[in-house]
Amino acid sequence: MDLYEHKILLVDDEPALRRMVGGFLTKAGFQNVFYAGSCLEAEAVCRREAPHLILLDVMLPDGDGFSLFDRLHRETEAPVIFLSARDEDESRLRGLGLGADDYITKPFLPEELILRVTAVLKRVYRIHEEKQEDKVIDLGDCLIDLGSGVVRRKHVTGGSADRETADNGSRQSDAAVKDVEVTLTAKEYAIIEKLSENRGRIVTIDALCDAVWREGNYGYENTLIVHIRRLREKLEEDPSHPRHLLTVRGLGYKLV
Amino acid sequence: MKREKSHFYRSGKVARTFQYGFFMTVGIALLVVALNLVFFIISVVVFTKRDVSSLGGGEVREALAVVEDVGSATEEKYVLTDEMAQRLAENKQWAMLLDAEGRELWSYRKPAELADTYSRVDIARMTRWYLDGYPVWLRIWDDEIMVVGMEKDTVWKYPVEFSISWMEYLKQVGFYYFLINIAWIVLLAAFFTRRFMRNREQARIEWIAGISHDIRTPLSMVMGYADTLEQNGELSEEARQQAAVILHQSMVMKELIADLNLTSQLEYSMQPLRMEKIRPAQALRSVAAAFLNDDADGNLEIEVEIDAQAEQIMLRADEPLLQRAFRNLILNSIKHGGQSEVVEIRIKMQEERRRFIKLFRNCDRFVICFEDNGAGFSEEILRRLRDNKKNDANPKIRGLEIVKKIVLAHGGKVRFGNREEGGSFCEMRFFRS
Numbered sequence: 001m002d003l004y005e006h007k008i009l010l011v012d013d014e015p016a017l018r019r020m021v022g023g024f025l026t027k028a029g030f031q032n033v034f035y036a037g038s039c040l041e042a043e044a045v046c047r048r049e050a051p052h053l054i055l056l057d058v059m060l061p062d063g064d065g066f067s068l069f070d071r072l073h074r075e076t077e078a079p080v081i082f083l084s085a086r087d088e089d090e091s092r093l094r095g096l097g098l099g100a101d102d103y104i105t106k107p108f109l110p111e112e113l114i115l116r117v118t119a120v121l122k123r124v125y126r127i128h129e130e131k132q133e134d135k136v137i138d139l140g141d142c143l144i145d146l147g148s149g150v151v152r153r154k155h156v157t158g159g160s161a162d163r164e165t166a167d168n169g170s171r172q173s174d175a176a177v178k179d180v181e182v183t184l185t186a187k188e189y190a191i192i193e194k195l196s197e198n199r200g201r202i203v204t205i206d207a208l209c210d211a212v213w214r215e216g217n218y219g220y221e222n223t224l225i226v227h228i229r230r231l232r233e234k235l236e237e238d239p240s241h242p243r244h245l246l247t248v249r250g251l252g253y254k255l256v
Numbered sequence: 257m258k259r260e261k262s263h264f265y266r267s268g269k270v271a272r273t274f275q276y277g278f279f280m281t282v283g284i285a286l287l288v289v290a291l292n293l294v295f296f297i298i299s300v301v302v303f304t305k306r307d308v309s310s311l312g313g314g315e316v317r318e319a320l321a322v323v324e325d326v327g328s329a330t331e332e333k334y335v336l337t338d339e340m341a342q343r344l345a346e347n348k349q350w351a352m353l354l355d356a357e358g359r360e361l362w363s364y365r366k367p368a369e370l371a372d373t374y375s376r377v378d379i380a381r382m383t384r385w386y387l388d389g390y391p392v393w394l395r396i397w398d399d400e401i402m403v404v405g406m407e408k409d410t411v412w413k414y415p416v417e418f419s420i421s422w423m424e425y426l427k428q429v430g431f432y433y434f435l436i437n438i439a440w441i442v443l444l445a446a447f448f449t450r451r452f453m454r455n456r457e458q459a460r461i462e463w464i465a466g467i468s469h470d471i472r473t474p475l476s477m478v479m480g481y482a483d484t485l486e487q488n489g490e491l492s493e494e495a496r497q498q499a500a501v502i503l504h505q506s507m508v509m510k511e512l513i514a515d516l517n518l519t520s521q522l523e524y525s526m527q528p529l530r531m532e533k534i535r536p537a538q539a540l541r542s543v544a545a546a547f548l549n550d551d552a553d554g555n556l557e558i559e560v561e562i563d564a565q566a567e568q569i570m571l572r573a574d575e576p577l578l579q580r581a582f583r584n585l586i587l588n589s590i591k592h593g594g595q596s597e598v599v600e601i602r603i604k605m606q607e608e609r610r611r612f613i614k615l616f617r618n619c620d621r622f623v624i625c626f627e628d629n630g631a632g633f634s635e636e637i638l639r640r641l642r643d644n645k646k647n648d649a650n651p652k653i654r655g656l657e658i659v660k661k662i663v664l665a666h667g668g669k670v671r672f673g674n675r676e677e678g679g680s681f682c683e684m685r686f687f688r689s
Contacts, residue, residue: 017473017476017477020477020480020481021480023484024484059469085469085472085473086465087465087514087518105472106472106473106475106476107473107478107479107510108480109479109480109483110480110483110484198549201545202549203545204541204542204545205541206535206538206541206542219568221567248545248548249559250544250559250560250561251541251544251545251548252545
C-alpha cells in the first residue's frame with residue numbers, strides 16, 4: 001500500500017484544530033483522514049474504518065486520551081501518536097511506557113506533525129522508499145558501499161574533479177594510481193552507518209557506542225578510538241590527517 | 257502498562273511563602289496558648305467562686321462574742337453576730353465550737369443527727385475527711401476548736417500529699433515539661449500550616465498549568481496557519497514576511513509558556529521528576545553536539561573537557577530536565593555573547609573529592625562548570641541570582657532561574673559569577689550517586 005493511502009484517524013475535541021490538522025494531512029497527500037471529537041465517536045470510527053494510525057488528543061470531553069488509548073489498543077493494533085497540550089503529560093509520554101508510538105506537544109509546526117506521522121507509518125508498516133542495501137556513500141576520493149560493506153578508494157590522478165584532493169596535490173602525485181578495495185568489519189560498518197545517517201553533523205561518542213554496542217555502552221570509548229583508527233586506515237588517504245572522518249575534541253566524530 | 261515512577265521533591269522553598277508559613281505557625285501556637293490561658297482563668301473564677309464566699313472557721317470564731325458573766329444557765333455564753341448568722345445561713349453552712357476535750361460549747365444550725373461530744377478519734381478523722389458525711393473545716397483557736405461544716409454531698413474533700421523528692425523533681429523538670437508542651441503546640445501548628453500552604457500552592461500551580469494548557473491549543477492554530485501562509489507562494493513577499501514574524505513570535509510565546517509552567521512547578525516543588533541513573537558526561541556531550549550541529553554560521557565554539565575520572569560518574573536525574581538546564585546556560589551565553597563575534601563556551605566536568613569527608617564515599621561531589629567569553633553578568637544580575645527571597649520575573653535571568661531550580665531539584669548547588677579573564681561562569685555541584 002502506498003504511504004498516503006493509509007487511513008488516519010484524528011481525535012481532538014476542538015473543531016478548528018481538527019480542520020487545520022486535517023488540512024495539513026490532506027495537503028501532505030494523505031487521502032483518508034477521519035475525524036472524531038470524543039472518546040465515544042473515536043471508538044465508533046475506529047470500529048468502522050479500522051484506521052492505520054491514530055492521532056489522539058490527551059484531553060477529551062468525555063475522558064482522557066490515555067484510557068481511550070487502553071480501550072482502543074484492545075481492538076486495534078494501529079499505532080498511536082498522542083497530541084498533548086500539557087507539560088505534565090509530557091513526562092508521562094516521554095518514556096512512552098504506555099506503548100504509544102510517539103507524541104507531539106502543542107503547539108507544533110505542520111512539518112513536525114507530517115514528519116512524525118510518516119515516520120511512524122514507515123516504521124510500523126515497513127515502507128522503505130529507499131533501499132538501504134543500495135546506499136552508497138560518496139566521500140569524493142572514496143566510496144563506501146553500505147550494501148556490501150566494501151570501501152573502494154579510487155586514486156584518480158590529474159583531472160579529478162575532487163575539490164578536497166586539489167589542495168593536497170603534492171601528496172597525491174606521490175601516490176601510485178591504484179584502486180583499493182577493503183571490507184568493513186561489523187563494528188566499523190555500524191560506526192560508518194551511524195555517521196553517514198548524520199553526515200556533516202557531530203555524532204557523540206555515546207551515540208556511536210550506543211549504535212555499535214547497543215546498551216551498557218560505558219567503557220567502550222577506548223575501543224571506539226581503535227575502531228575509528230582502523231576505519232581511517234581504510235577510508236583516508238592519510239589516516240593521521242583525516243579529511244573525512246573528523247574528530248570533534250571532547251564530543252565525538254563527524255563524517256564530511 | 258508501565259506505571260511511571262514519579263516523586264515530589266521539596267527544595268527551593270520560596271522565602272516569601274516560608275515567612276508567611278512561619279508567622280502563621282507562630283500565630284496558631286500563640287492562639288492555642290492564649291486560649292488555654294483564658295480557659296484556665298475562667299475555670300478558676302467560675303469553679304472556685306463558691307469556695308471563696310464560703311466562710312472559714314477563723315471568720316466565724318471572730319464573729320463570736322464571748323459573754324464572760326453568764327447570769328443564768330439558759331443564757332448563752334457565746335453570741336454570734338446577726339450578720340454572720342445570716343451569712344452562714346445563706347451559705348447553708350453550720351458551725352460548732354468544741355473545747356479541748358471534744359465537748360460542744362456552742363453551735364449554730366448544727367444538723368440534729370450530729371453528736372454533742374467527740375472523742376479524739378472523731379476529731380482526728382474529721383480534720384482530714386468528713387464528719388458523718390458532712391464536709392467540715394477545723395480551726396484551732398487558743399484551746400478551742402471551731403468547726404465549720406457544709407451540707408452533705410456538696411464538697412469533694414481529699415488530702416493531697418506529695419513526696420519531697422517528687423516536688424524537687426517537678427521543680428527541675430517542670431520547666432522542660434512546659435517547653436516540650438510548647439514545642440508540641442508549635443509542631444502541630446506547623447503541620448497544619450504546612451498542609452494549608454501546600455493546598456494553596458497546589459491550587460496556584462494547577463491554575464497556571466490550566467492557563468498554559470488553554471493557550472497551547474489556540475497557539476497551535478496560530479502557528480500552523482502562519483506557517484502555511486509563510487509557505488504560500490501566491491502571497492506577496494511582504495505578506496509572507498509578516499507571516500514569518502507571526503510564526504517566530506508564536507515560537508517565542510511557546511517557549512514562554514513552557515518556562516512559566518516549569519518555573520511554577522519547580523518553584524513549588526511540584527514537578528514530578530522522572531529520576532533515572534544517568535551519566536552527566538553523556539548529557540553534556542549530547543547538548544553541546546546539538547548546539548554545534550545547529551550552528552550553521554560557525555559563530556559558536558564549545559569545548560567540552562571531561563576528566564577521565566569524571567567520565568563514569570553517575571547521577572540520579574531527570575535527564576531531559578538536566579539537559580534543559582545545560583541548554584539554558586548555553587543559550588544565555590549565546591544571547592549575551594557580547595564582545596567577540598564567536599561565542600566560545602567551555603564546559604568542564606571534574607570530580608571534587610573533599611579530603612576530610614573522604615570516608616563517606618557517597619559524599620563525593622562533582623562539578624560541572626560552564627564558562628564563556630561574553631560580557632559577563634552585571635552586578636545587578638548577580639545580586640538577583642543570589643537573592644533567593646524573590647521570585648524574579650526579570651526576563652534577563654528567567655532562563656538562569658530555571659537552571660537554578662533544576663539544579664536544586666537534583667540536590668545540587670549552583671553558583672554564578674564572572675571570570676577574572678572576562679566572561680561569566682556557572683558552577684554546578686552535585687552529589688554523585
